[in-house]
Amino acid sequence: MEQERLEQVFERIKNGDVRLVSRLIRNLEDKVPEAKEVIKYIYPYTGNAKVVGITGAPGAGKSTITDFLISSFRAQDKTVGVLAVDPTSPFTGGALLGDRVRMQNHAGDSGVFIRSLATRGALGGLSAAVEDAIHVLDVMGKDIIIVETVGTGQSEVDIMNNAHTILVVLTPGMGDDVQTIKAGIMEIADIFVINKGDQPGARKLYMDLMRALDMMQDLPGGWKPPIVKLESIAKPAEYANQVDSLKEKIEEHFRFLKDQKMWELREMRKARVQLINAIESQVLSPILELLQKDGEFDNMVQKIAEKEISPHEFAEQIRGKYLKI
Amino acid sequence: MSDRKLRIMVAKPGLDGHDRGARILARYFRDCGYEVIYTGCHQTPEQIVEAAIQEDVDLIGLSCLSGAHKELFPKVVKLLREKGAEDIVVIGGGIIPKQDFQYLYDQGIKEVFTPGTPLEEIKEWIDKNVKVEDRIL
Structure with missing residues (x-):
């Protein structure tokens, strides 16, 4: 171009x-x-937006919280971009992107831009395009960018490399207290949200989380993830108030990152992953394409499946051929 | 090497909560390998058009079982034109009397599918009539 x-x-x-x-x-x-x-x-013109990641199990309420957060930020005249990710079918490549169902209250508001993305094979809870889509919304001038992951399980943590502040949304009734001290998604939260907090078990979940947080030894910069409880959209006014206090926690975390010079650390973490991803798409993808074009790839697959040659041996051959190291 | 995928929005305009048909289609389109944006019931034409543009869809499938199709479907087409997005193809479905078809075609609705249409027929129509327009940025 x-x-x-x-x-x-x-x-x-x-x-x-x-x-x-x-x-x-x-x-x-x-x-x-x-x-x-x-x-x-x-x-070079990116870096002005603040990025909030929202992750949690399917049906935990990520889209609903996003919807209310949009309103809460808009009430302060902040512009908002949303990237909402839903899964691609591993069988057909198709996808049903349904996060917008919960985000209907912003039509006609040019300060809000919402886009649904399919994972297209990415397994970390996002889509490969999210990283660059954030840059685009950033340059578009969105003050806040909310990235909603697919419904996650325990280990889809790619969001940690794409957001400044990460919300992990939990709901009551999802397991015992050991779940709250497992590795993975529970470790990446900057703020815990207990959604559907009017349901049975919410208090227990709160206590389990508190205990888990008390066990945390070293808190980078001294930030102890707060727990925000949201109840039910059956009472929309109260829910909106609760989301307002969630928004305040998010802003508190932004301030913390800036004050403690942690913002730069997050940017560095993000830059490192972006570079690895870029190298992958510039170096690995062209080689794969070449192999696939002349059928060599399929021949290799055949030989591996027949236990004739191991995948590692092929990989070594390919490295010898394409990379001078 | 680019990897184009058709994006389709399935939307229900107006005061109509009968979304069984819309959901069957959304799911079917998913199984066809398309990316489907489903926005649920009770949408205004303004909401539908804004979402379609933000989502960069190639096709909008409108479902209406309330009898208001002659009002709502053309409104969607009109708003798309106003926003310079007339390249997005609009089709409709639902309880629509035969005698209304011509009116809808005249208003810019490209095809109408009524209950009983085999799903494959809709897919064939889409594959023949909807292409990802390579719009220059």
Whole structure:
């Protein structure tokens, strides 16, 4: 793409051209090469948005909380971008993206942009395009970007490399107190949210979490993840108030990151992963494509399945052929 | 190497809670390998059009069983035109009398499918008539 057109695209993103932005995100998902060029061009202008990640089990209430958080941030005149991820079928490649069902209250508000993405094979709870889509919404001028992961289990922690503040949403009735001290998703929370807190077991969950947090030895920068309880949208006004206090905790965490110089650490963590991902797509993907094009890949698969040659041996051969190390 | 995937929005405009058909289609489209955005019941045409643009869909499938299709379907097409998104194809379905078809076609609804239509027929129509337009950024 020539310089002049890149400049035009950049200007249109900055001016909030929704059609352009949504197509650009589409092109990133579809791996259209010129989309990456746009990202290369706009990258130096990113870094203004604050990114909130929301993760938790399917049906825990992530989309509903996102919906109320949008309203809460909008009440302060902050603009909001949302990236909501749902799973791609491993069988058909299709997807049913249904997070918008819970986010209906913002139509006509140009300060809100919501986009659903399918995982397309990514296993860490996000889609490969999320990283770049965040950059696009950032340049679009969104103050807050909320990234909602797929419904997660225990180990989909990719969100930690894409957000400044991470909410882990829990609901009562999901298991005993040992669940709260397991590794993985329970470790990445900056804020715990107990949703459906009017349901039986909410108090026990709260106590289990408290005890688990008390066991935490070293808290980076001294931040002890607070627990925010939300009850039921059957009482929307009360729920909105509770989400307002959640929003205050989020802002407190932003301030903490900045004050403790932790913001830079998170950016470094993110940069490291972005570089690894970029190397993967620039180095690994072309090699895979080459192998697949001339059928060599399928031949290798055949030989591995027949136990003739191990995958490691093939990988060594490929390294010898394509990489001079 | 790019990997295009059709994006389809299934939406229910107006005061109509009968979403069985819409859900069957959403699920069927998923199984066809499309990416389906499902937004639920009770949508205004404004909500549908805004979501369709933000989601960059290629096709909107509207479902209406309340009898208000002559009002609501054309409104969606009109709003898309106003927003410069007339390239998004709109089709409709539901309890729609035959004599209304022509009116809907005239208003820009590209096809109408009524109960009893085999799902494969809808897929064939989509594959023939809906392409991912390579819009220049």
